[in-house]
Each structure stands twice: as C-alpha cells, then as structure tokens.
Amino acid sequence: MxxxxxxxxxxxxxxxxxxxxxxxxxxxxxxxxxxxxxxxxxxxxxxxxxxxxxxxxxxxxxxxxxxxxxxxxxxxxxxxxxxxxxxxxxxxxxxxxxxxxxxxxxxxxxxxxxRRFYFLDMAKCLDPEADREEAVISVPESLQVTTDFGRKVELDVSTPALQYEKRLCPVALIFxxxxxxxxxxxxxxxxxxxxxxxxxxxxxxxxxxxxxxxFKVPAIELTQDTPREAVCQVFEKVNTGGVTLTVFELMTATFAADVGAFNLREDWDARQERLTAKHDVLKAVDGTSFLTAVTLLVSYRRHLEKKTPVSCKRSDVLRLTLPEFKGLQAQLEAGFKRAAELLAEEKIFDTRSLPYATQLIPLAAIYAQLGSKALPDGIKQKLLRWFWSGVMGELYGGANETRFAMDMQDVVAWIDGGAEPRTVRDANFAPARLLSLQSRLAAAYKGLAALLMKHGGCDFISGTPIDVNTYFIKATDIHHVFPRTWCEKQKLPREQWNSVINKAPLTAETNRFISGDAPSVYLARIQKVKQVAPKSLDGFLDTHLIPVTHLRGDDFEGFLRLRAIALLDLIEQATGKAVPGRDSEETVKAFGGALVA
Structure with missing residues (x-):
C-alpha cells in the first residue's frame, strides 16, 4: 500500500x-x-x-x-x-x-x-471584534425568517435588493x-x-x-493497489466521528460492484426476516455475524481440501468472494435455524436469555457442515456439552474468531470420533463464582437460569413448567427467592442475597404476589389465597432445586449452601465434567463449609 x-x-x-x-x-x-x-x-x-x-x-x-x-x-x-x-x-x-x-x-x-441557505453578514465578517460564527446566517428556503407562526417577518433576503440593503452575501455564490x-x-x-x-x-x-x-485542503490519497482489508482499517482509524465501518457495509459495497451487482443489504434483510420469524433468539445475529459464519465454513472446507489454516477474522471475511457466499448461504441459514431450535430445547428463547450471541456463529457453521449427521441424540448431546462448556466456562466473552476456528475443527472431529474439543477441556467453573453472578451481564448467570428452566422450573403458583409460550406470555424473568426487601431488613450480605443462588425464573405475576415478605409468609399466602396444596408447592419448589425445608424456615444461610451445591451439580450435568474446588479453602471461606452433599 x-x-x-x-x-x-x-x-x-x-x-x-x-x-x-x-x-x-x-x-x-x-x-x-x-x-x-x-x-x-x-x-x-x-x-x-x-x-x-x-x-x-x-x-x-x-x-x-x-x-x-x-x-x-x-x-x-x-x-x-x-x-x-x-x-x-x-x-x-x-x-x-x-x-x-x-x-x-x-x-x-x-x-x-x-432546508437552509447561508449568508455572510459582510459587516460582521470585517469586524475583528465580532464573533465570526455569528456572521454566518442560516435562513429557510423561503429566504424569510419569521416568528409568530409565520405571521411576523424578522428577516427578508428573498430578493437581491434586500440582500444588498442588509449587506448579506449569499454563500452559494462564492464559487x-x-x-x-x-x-x-x-x-x-x-x-x-x-x-x-x-x-x-x-x-x-x-x-x-x-x-x-x-483555501487549500490537506489531502492524502491511497493508491489503487491498497487491499480491501487495509481500506477498512484505515477508514476506522481516520474516522473520528465515532462511525464504525462494519465488515457488512464494506462487503455490501464490494458485492454491489461485482458482476451482477448483488445487493447484500436486500439479501440480508429478507434473510433476517426469515430467521427471526419463528426464532426470537436469532435477532442476535446481524449481517456481519452471518458473513463470519459463511467465512468460517468456507475456510474449514478449504482446510479439509488443502490443509490451510482455518480462520474467520475480519481480514478473512473481507476476502470472501460472491460465489463462495452464494454457494454456502442457504446451508448457513439452515444452520442458524437448527441452532435456534437446539437453544429452544435448552429454554433459551430470546436474545435477553442468550448467554453468548457470538457462540451462535460456530454452532451454525457446525450444523451446516454436519447436515443430517447432527440429528441423532448422541451427536446432540456432544453439541450440548460443547455449548454449555463455553457458557459456564465463560469462554466466549472476548475476541472470539480464534475460538470459532478452533471449535469448528475440534467439534466436528469429536463427532467423528476424535478427542474432546479444547473448549470442553478448558472449561472451568469456580464454586465461589456463584456469588459474583449478580446480573444478566454475566453469561453464566443467564446460563444457570436456562438450566433451571430446563430442569423443570415450575411456576410457584400455577405449577406450569416454562416453555416458549409461558415464557413470553407470562413475562418470565429471573427473580429473588428470598425477597430483596426481606434480605435488606435482615441485613444479609448483598453478595449473597443478590447472587444467582437466590434467584429463580418466575412469572411477573408470581413475583408480584411474593412481594417483599419472608418465604414462610409468602408460601403460606400462596397455599391459602391461591389454594395450592403444601405438597404440591414443595414439588414446584423442588423443580428449582430449592431446599424446601430451609426456605419454609426462613433459613437463608442453610438455603444458600444447599442450593449452591445443587447448582454446581446442575453445571456438572450440563458440561459433563466435575466442578473442582468444592472443598477448597476459598469455597469454605465463601460459604462457611464445603459444597459437597
């Protein structure tokens, strides 16, 4: 360049x-x-x-x-x-x-x-004491400045004579x-x-x-041998107005200049509508994500044929050709839909409950590569182990292109009888992390909420398990089991009562009914007012892995430790590997004892 x-x-x-x-x-x-x-x-x-x-x-x-x-x-x-x-x-x-x-x-x-025309107040321009910006006058297209809803004319420069009289020079005549x-x-x-x-x-x-x-304009001209990826990088570095050029915009301009003038924007708008028609979770996929997934699959297949490295970094996407895109776009669209179907089975229905939007990219590419081979339950279980390892190991939180490429190769090879993917091997969850999972900002927080819903997660009042219909219709969200108001009155540590250990997916209606009362109070109210039998209510609570005796006795300390144990068991089931450090010094200090049953 x-x-x-x-x-x-x-x-x-x-x-x-x-x-x-x-x-x-x-x-x-x-x-x-x-x-x-x-x-x-x-x-x-x-x-x-x-x-x-x-x-x-x-x-x-x-x-x-x-x-x-x-x-x-x-x-x-x-x-x-x-x-x-x-x-x-x-x-x-x-x-x-x-x-x-x-x-x-x-x-x-x-x-x-x-719509405006601009004039220079000639007298103010020549006055060294005047503010020059005040010498530039903006007037409407009518060349009249009015007040009182147009009834009073404050400035009229609609004729040259009026401009001469007021000594206002039209800027449009300067050149x-x-x-x-x-x-x-x-x-x-x-x-x-x-x-x-x-x-x-x-x-x-x-x-x-x-x-x-x-007036001279300082200019830098890049020569025509400048590669596409360099143009993208230069554009972003020199644009100081906060406008970031996306790969999608650059590829839209590139494909439009190709033979046949392919309109990537129109293609994506139609595709996005198809993707999100039945899958709210796919609203997390933008045009750049789709191009990245196509590039990942193109690179992987090239790797199989020529043993070249697998890569889907920005520079790789910018080298994607229109024939390559057209050849794989339908397979990737189907891959994203199958990814959404898998997540729905895991009770992840929308972008709000999606731990990592980025993880959809390799998942869709893997599905596109596997095709019908991904249908058997044994294959699905491997995909789920990989998915939950990425979520609970919190491995998709940074720059992920390298992990995309790694997982694309590892997961497909694993399904073909190879070794466990590095993402599965690398995944690690520290028990004390449960206490720092305080909000949806953490992927593992959203992951645990989904795992609880998948475990059964029945509503405290209706006993209805959460599915895609109740999730949206009943406005399901993650709420406190020991209410915040009660916890604050008891002066319990916020780190404990606001953690995921004290949260459960509940409908908005149930959360309002719980109010801020002690568990013993709101459980009794549910039984009396909503006519829920104690045994049935205990069963509903159990689907959330809630230690019923401790909840009914308002025993927060006992509840905290036993539910933490249950959540770690749930993580182990999802990832297929033991959670280390259950009896470590850090864990004992954080929970007052080891987290073993």
Whole structure:
C-alpha cells in the first residue's frame, strides 16, 4: 500500500465533486451534519482556519460500488477517479452550502429536518471584534425568517435588493464566478450614492472572498493497489466521528460492484426476516455475524481440501468472494435455524436469555457442515456439552474468531470420533463464582437460569413448567427467592442475597404476589389465597432445586449452601465434567463449609 499527499484548492475539490470525478464508496453512511455544524464550518473557512485533512482512495483498485455526493445529480453517473474515505461530512457540507446552488437539507440540534441557505453578514465578517460564527446566517428556503407562526417577518433576503440593503452575501455564490460578479455589480449599483460601499465591497473581496478562493485542503490519497482489508482499517482509524465501518457495509459495497451487482443489504434483510420469524433468539445475529459464519465454513472446507489454516477474522471475511457466499448461504441459514431450535430445547428463547450471541456463529457453521449427521441424540448431546462448556466456562466473552476456528475443527472431529474439543477441556467453573453472578451481564448467570428452566422450573403458583409460550406470555424473568426487601431488613450480605443462588425464573405475576415478605409468609399466602396444596408447592419448589425445608424456615444461610451445591451439580450435568474446588479453602471461606452433599 502506498499513498500521495497534496493540497488541492477547495474550489477544485468541490468542482470534482460536482463533475462526479470524486464520489463516495457505497459503504459510507449518509450525510448527517446539522445546521450549527455547517455554520461553524463556513466560519472556519472564512478565517482560513484548518478544517482537517481528507483522505481519498484512487479508484480502479478494490471494486467498491460508488455513489455521488448528496446534491449531485448526474445521469448517467460517470466513473469516479477518487473515492472519499475520510471527510465525507465536511466535503458534503461545503459542497451543498458553497457550490450546489440548492437549499441545504439539514436538521436542527433537536433533529428536525429543515432546508437552509447561508449568508455572510459582510459587516460582521470585517469586524475583528465580532464573533465570526455569528456572521454566518442560516435562513429557510423561503429566504424569510419569521416568528409568530409565520405571521411576523424578522428577516427578508428573498430578493437581491434586500440582500444588498442588509449587506448579506449569499454563500452559494462564492464559487460561482459569474453569479458572484453579477451580485457585486448589483451591490455597487444599489449603493451607487454611497462612496463608502465601494471600499466596503473591496475589503470584503480581499479579506473574505479571497480566503475561500485560496483555501487549500490537506489531502492524502491511497493508491489503487491498497487491499480491501487495509481500506477498512484505515477508514476506522481516520474516522473520528465515532462511525464504525462494519465488515457488512464494506462487503455490501464490494458485492454491489461485482458482476451482477448483488445487493447484500436486500439479501440480508429478507434473510433476517426469515430467521427471526419463528426464532426470537436469532435477532442476535446481524449481517456481519452471518458473513463470519459463511467465512468460517468456507475456510474449514478449504482446510479439509488443502490443509490451510482455518480462520474467520475480519481480514478473512473481507476476502470472501460472491460465489463462495452464494454457494454456502442457504446451508448457513439452515444452520442458524437448527441452532435456534437446539437453544429452544435448552429454554433459551430470546436474545435477553442468550448467554453468548457470538457462540451462535460456530454452532451454525457446525450444523451446516454436519447436515443430517447432527440429528441423532448422541451427536446432540456432544453439541450440548460443547455449548454449555463455553457458557459456564465463560469462554466466549472476548475476541472470539480464534475460538470459532478452533471449535469448528475440534467439534466436528469429536463427532467423528476424535478427542474432546479444547473448549470442553478448558472449561472451568469456580464454586465461589456463584456469588459474583449478580446480573444478566454475566453469561453464566443467564446460563444457570436456562438450566433451571430446563430442569423443570415450575411456576410457584400455577405449577406450569416454562416453555416458549409461558415464557413470553407470562413475562418470565429471573427473580429473588428470598425477597430483596426481606434480605435488606435482615441485613444479609448483598453478595449473597443478590447472587444467582437466590434467584429463580418466575412469572411477573408470581413475583408480584411474593412481594417483599419472608418465604414462610409468602408460601403460606400462596397455599391459602391461591389454594395450592403444601405438597404440591414443595414439588414446584423442588423443580428449582430449592431446599424446601430451609426456605419454609426462613433459613437463608442453610438455603444458600444447599442450593449452591445443587447448582454446581446442575453445571456438572450440563458440561459433563466435575466442578473442582468444592472443598477448597476459598469455597469454605465463601460459604462457611464445603459444597459437597
């Protein structure tokens, strides 16, 4: 990759935009600057203040679909010579306000859409004591500023004569030589009886107008040999406005420029609708995730054929070809649907209850690779062991592309009779971690809630097990078993009562009925008011692995230790391996005893 530096005149830069020589790559976002930003930019130009460098990409290398700048209408659009990587907002603002001759479609600070023309208060521009931003005036498309719901005109510049009278110069004429010359002649004629006006106009020409003509724009131009992944990295590093370029946007522009002009955005929108029609949990999958899954499968199959490394990092996704995408997209779509079906069996129904959205990527790719081979229960149990090892071992919380590739190879090989995947071997859950699982921010917290629902998790009042219908209709969530209010009154340690050990999936209605009372009180109320037999209620509690005797006796300390033991047993069942450290010094200190039955 190489680059050139230059300082083209602002006039030439805007001319190239108008001619279509300079365009935007289609992955650039829409233009969003508001009215105040535009006025500030014009003020900076009038003072010859630096406005920052812009970055161009020489066209002809990476095949990005181009698009014209906002306000440029050329039919047909010519092939661009350069594409803008950094500076879109500034260049668009300058083109629309200074060069297009059109009202600028912008917005207020509050986001309301407006259309504006801009004027320079010539007197304020020449006053060294005046605030230059106050010298830039924004007026509606009607060229009249009104108040009282349009009944009172505060400023009228709708005719040249009114502009001459108020000495307000249209910004749109600054780079229009003929238009500006005619406007100056009109100004001189209007003020013909005032000798001071001629000197005033000359000063404005020399001190303000000339600054615009001489303004240079620092520019860096990447040459056409710049690879696609480098463009992506450069774009993100130079964009200081907080706009992150996603792989999906970059690939959308790339596929659009390919033979046949494939519209990845339309394809994904339709696919996303199909994916989420029956599976709320797949709302966690975005376009970039889908492309990553396709790349993972492409790389894995290439590995099988050529023994190349398996990888689905950002740079690998950016090298994905349209034929590769088209060849595997249907298999991956089916893979994601099968992944969602597996999670539904595990009582994970939506994005809120999904421990790791990222884990869907290798799971879908594995399903796509296995096809019908994944149907037998023995294969499903291996997939579940791998899934729960990733969740309870909290192994999918960081940069995961390396683990995606590792699991893709390991899990498929395991199913074919190979060794346990490294994710299964690496997974480890420390008993004391139960106390620090306090909210949905932790994947293991959501994982335990799902495991409890899978274990039976009957509602305290209705006795109905939680399935996909009751989960959504009854607004099931994770609530305290010993209510928060009661725990705080007893001055129990928050670390204990707010941990996952004291939580259970309950319907909103049941949680309200429990209120903030002691367990002995709310259990008695359930039996009396809701007419639930004590034995039945004990059975409902048992499905949540709740030590019934300790709960009925308001024995929080005994409850905490016994339920912690039960939750560790549940984790062992899911991961297929023992939880170490049940009787370690750390565990005994945290729970007042070993966590063994």
């Amino acid at each position: 190489s680059f050139r530096t230059a300082e083209p005149a602002l006039k030439d830069v805007l001319d190239d935009i108008a001619k279509g020589n300079t365009q935007l790559p289609d992955f650039q976002r829409g233009w969003v600057w508001d009215d105040n930003h535009i006025k500030s930019l014009i003020a900076s130009l009038s003072l010859s203040y630096p406005i920052g460098a812009v970055m161009f990409l020489e066209a002809g290398g990476v095949p990005f679909k181009p698009r014209l700048f906002a306000g440029v209408n050329l039919q047909p659009a010519p092939k661009p010579k350069t594409l803008v990587l950094d500076g879109q907002q500034r260049l668009t603002s300058m083109y629309l306000s200074l060069r297009s001759g059109q009202a600028v479609p912008t917005r207020t600070e509050k986001g309301a859409d407006i 229009d030589p003929m238009g500006y010359m005619n406007w100056k002649m009109g100004f001189a004629q209007h003020h013909a009886q005032n000798p001071e006006a001629a000197m005033f106009l000359m000063r404005f020409d020399q001190e303000i107008w000339l600054r615009f003509q001489q």
